[in-house]
Amino acid sequence: MSKPEGSRNTDIVGCVFNIERFAIRDGPGIRTTVFLKGCPLRCLWCANPESISAAPQLFYFENLCTRCYRCVEACPNKATLISPDGVIIIDRAICKACGKCVEACPNKAREISGKLMTVAEVLEEVKKDTLFYQNSGGGVTFSGGEPTHQPDFLWHLLKSSKESGLHTCLDTSGLVKPEVLKRMLEYTDLVLYDIKHMDAEKHKEYAGVDNRLILDNARLIVSLGKEMIIRVPLIPGHNDTPDNIKALAGFMKSLGLNKVDLLPYHSLGKIKYQRLGMEYKLGDLKPHTKEEIAQIKADLEAYGLKVGVG
Ligand code: SF4
Ligand code: SF4
Structure with missing residues (x-):
């Protein structure tokens, strides 16, 4: 996002949907992971569907709603309606995520996902745990969504973090223009790089792009x-599949890489789709068993890779 004339770089504003303190799976040591909104991929399994849109969005928790209809009166855009049988309907096409209904709801049945924050505000939050980073070899990780989707915001976050003496990780899908990526790497110590599939067509089928x-x-x-x-x-x-595992190992070895972290599928994000009025396309897909994960880990290790399971 652009910055107002005459403002400092740390005044640049971006949209953040979560800041997770004491994260231990997003790079070395104890870290704070900052999740930026916006993503050009459409992975079927995405556990954070609120990360896809770059703009703030409204969550609606139907289980907490008592149908008092205060939100209907509060909405200045007529985006919250009542169906003939009394059910709350949200017209997502006209909802501006203004938050008026959130303020009006007495039951916390509504929430805005995505907060506009300046670089300085994010850094202030991140620096709260500096002592933990120093003692554990940790730092800050920028994730998403796809964090490079907000390039200026991310670049200034990375730069300011380094200027504050923090170790920086960039968690990226890699779907970014090379020149933008190179710019981010100036202030990145470690890249966590997601690879969803080695086959271009399968990748397109599952993630929306090859x-x-x-x-x-x-x-x-x-x-x-x-x-x-x-x-x-x-x-x-x-x-x-064995073919994909083999192709992944071959690709990594061709690059001289030997560390891979497996992130087993879970369906914990499924409920969020309902709360955002989105469709979850994997249905009741069952997670791998422990034994299946152990086998895949062993298969990758047999190719000479060091394998972590997140
Ligand atoms: S967030 Fe704003 S526009 Fe959207 S339903 Fe609530 S009051 Fe209406
Ligand atoms: S204000 Fe809250 S509890 Fe009342 S109808 Fe709206 S969402 Fe439901």
């Missing part, structure tokens, strides 16, 4: 000498 740019950017990061850990969301029946 993987060519993503694989090219992985090569670019390595060529620039940046430390990188590959992360794979492990989705039953989608990217867990």
Whole structure:
């Protein structure tokens, strides 16, 4: 997002949907992970559907709603309506996520996901745990969504973090213009790089875009000498086949990479789709069993990789 004339770089504003303190799975040590809104991918399994849109959005918790209809009166845009049988309907096409209904609701049945914050505000939050970072070898991780989707905001977050002496991780899908990625790497210590599938067509089927740019950017990061850990969301029946595992290992070895973290599928994000009025396309897909994950880990290790399970 742009900054007002005459303002400082730390006044640049971006949209953040979560700041997780004491994170231990997003890079070394104890970290704070900052989740930026906006993503160009459409992964079927996405556990954070609120990360897809770059703008703030309204969550509606139907289980907390007592149908008092105060939200209907409060909405200046007539985006909250009552159906003939008394059910609350939200017209997402005209909802501006203004938050008036959130203020009016006595039952916390509404919430806005996505807060506009300045770089300085984010850093203030992140720096609260500096002592923990120093003692554990941790730092700050920028994730999403796809954090490079807000390039100026992210670049200033990374720069300000480094200027504050923090270790920085960038958690990216790699679907970003190479010149933008290179800019981010100036102030990135470690890249956590998501690879969803090695086959371009399958990648397109499952994530909405093919993987060519993503694989090219992985090569670019390595060529620039940046430390990188590959992360794979492990989705039953989608990217867990021996062929894909073999192709992944081959690609990593061709780049001289040896660390991969598996992120097993879970369906905890499914309820969020309902709360955002979105469709969850994986239905009742069952997570892998412990034994299945152990087998996939062993298969990757047999290719000489160091495998973590997140
Ligand atoms: S967030 Fe604003 S526009 Fe959307 S339903 Fe609530 S009051 Fe209406
Ligand atoms: S104000 Fe809250 S509890 Fe009342 S109808 Fe709206 S969402 Fe439901």
